[in-house]
Amino acid sequence: MTTPRQIQFAEIDLNAIADFEGRVVAFVGLDGQLDLSARRVNRLTKNMLKRFAASETFEKMKPGEAHDLSYPVGLKATAVQVIKLKRRATQDEARKAGASIAKASQGAALLVLAGTIVKAAEVSLGLALRCYDFSDHRSSENQQLGAVTIMVSKPEEIAAQSGPMAALTEGVFFTRDLVNEPANILTTDDFAARLAAMQEIGLDVEILEEDELEKLGMGSLLCVGQGSRSPSKVVVMQWHGGPKGEAPLALVGKGVVFDTGGISLKPAAGMEDMTMDMGGAGVVSGVMRALALRGAKANVVGLVGLVENMPDGNATRPGDVVKSMKGDTIEVINTDAEGRLVLCDVMWYAQERFKPSGMIDLATLTGAVIIGLGHENAGVFSNDNKFCNAFLKAAEIEGEGAWRLPLGQAYDDQLKSRIADMKNVGGRPAGSITAAQFLKRFVKDETPWIHLDIAGVASVTSETALAPKGATGWGVLALDRMIRNLHES
Secondary structure, X not given: OOOHHHEEEEEOOHHHHOOOOOEEEEEEOOOOOEOHHHHHHHHHOOOHHHHHHOOHHHHHOOOOOEEEEEOOOOOOOOXXXXXXXXXXXXXXXXXXXXHHHHHOOOOOXXXXXXXXXXXXXXXXXXXXHHOOOOOOOOOOOOOOOOOEEEEEOOHHHHHHHHHHHHHXXXXXXXXXXXXXXXXXXXXXXXXXXXXXXXXXXXXXXXXXXXXXXXXXXXXXXXXXXXXXXXXXXXXXXXXXXOOOOOOOEEEEEEEEEEEOOOOOOOOOOOHHHHHHOOXXXXXXXXXXXXXXXXXXXXXXXXXXXXXXXXXXXXXOOOOOXXXXXXXXXXXXXXXXXOHXXXXXXXXXXXXXXXXXXXXXXXXXXXXXXXXXXXXXXXXXXXXXHHHHHHHHHHHHHHOOOEEEOOOOHHHHHOOOOOOOOEEOOOOOOOHHHHHHHHHHOOOOOOOOEEEEEOOOOOEEOOOOOOOOOEEOOXXXXXXXXXXXXXXXX
C-alpha cells in the first residue's frame, strides 16, 4: 500500500523523462492540449501523444480516465499512461485520475508528469487511496507499488497540500483494515488493543471493561455480548486539539466484531460477511486517527461499543427485558437487532459524561437501508437541520453518498411494548426509520444528533472509484471535512 507520505514531489526535470525505466504518466487536456512535460514525451516518442489525442479512443475517454501506450519508442519506460484531464480539474476528476494511475500501476515505479495541474495533491490522494490492498492473511507476497515521483511546477506547495491528505489516507486505511479483518483475529480484546496503541499519536484512550459497564448500568449493551467468550468493552478516545474547555463533538460507533444474530440466528448464506458489523466503530476509529495525525484544531471524542453477538446458553433470548443506562426498559423482540442495544447505552454515556456540542452515531444497523438506498448512499437521520445539512454538504464535497430519511411519531409508535418501555424492533415496514427512532429516544433534547446507517456503504462486493472490493472506509473523509468546516474554519 502507498500513502501520500511515500509519494515524492519534485521539480519538473525534462531530461529525466527519457531514461526513466518504470511507467510514465502524462496528462493531456480535454482538447488534446499538451503541457511542457507532455510535449517532451511527445517529441521523444515521435509525436505519439498528439496522434493518440486525435484518436477516437481519446475522444471517448472521460476526464480522469486513462489509456496505456505500451513500450513507447524513444523512452526506456515500459508504458506511457495517458490521463485525460484539464489543468483546472475538479476534485473528483483529479482523484479519479489518481485512482486510474494506481489501478494500472502493476507494481512499477511511477513518474507522474503533473506539471501545472492545479489539484495535483488530489491526484496523489486518489492514487494512494486506490493502492490499498488487504493482504495480511495471504501467503503470496503482495505486489507493492514502486517509488512514486510526481513532477510539478511548485513541488513545495503541492507537498504542503498533500500533508493533511496523508493523515486522511492513514485514517481511511485504518478503518478498512479493521473492517476487513476476520473475527478470529479482531476480537474485542484485539480491537481495544489497536485503539489503545493510538495513545502513541496523541489520543487519550480509556478502555471500560465489563465490571465498569455493569456499574454504569449499561444493561442494554451488555446483554448483546453475554453469549460470547469475548468480553464486551467500551473504548473512549479523546482528541484535545481545540480551545480548552470547549465542548467536544462526540462520534459513537457500533462495534459488533461478529454478528451471528444471537438466538435469532441469521441464515448461513452470507454470514461470513458479518465480520464487517463493526463498521461504525471502524469509521470512528479512523476519523480519530486522522485527526490526531494531522493535528486537528478541534475537540472530538470517539466512543465505540465492542461486543460479539453469539448464541449460547447464557445468550439473551427473544422476549427478555433489559434495562438501559438511561433507565428505560427494553423488550428484546429480535436478538439480531443488537446494534441499537449497543449504541443506546454508549450514546447516553457520551452525553452524560462529555456534554457534547453535537453527537453523530455510525452503525451497519439495518439491511433495510440497503433495500432502500442500495450501496450508493448511507441513510442519514437527524433531529437538527443545521447540523444535518453541515454533514450532507461535507459528504457531497468528498463524494461520499448520503441521503436523509425522515423521522416521525408514527414510526416511533411502532416501538410500543406491552411489557416494557419499548421494543427493540418496530416490524418490517420502515425498518431503518424505526431503528433510528429507537436511537432518538436516547438523545437528549439539547443535543444536535445525526444517525448514519452505513450498512450499504461500509463494505461492498464490487470496487468503487477509490477502493477495491471489500471495506471502503466510507465516512472518514466526510466526517473530517465536517469537523474542519464546523470547528476549524
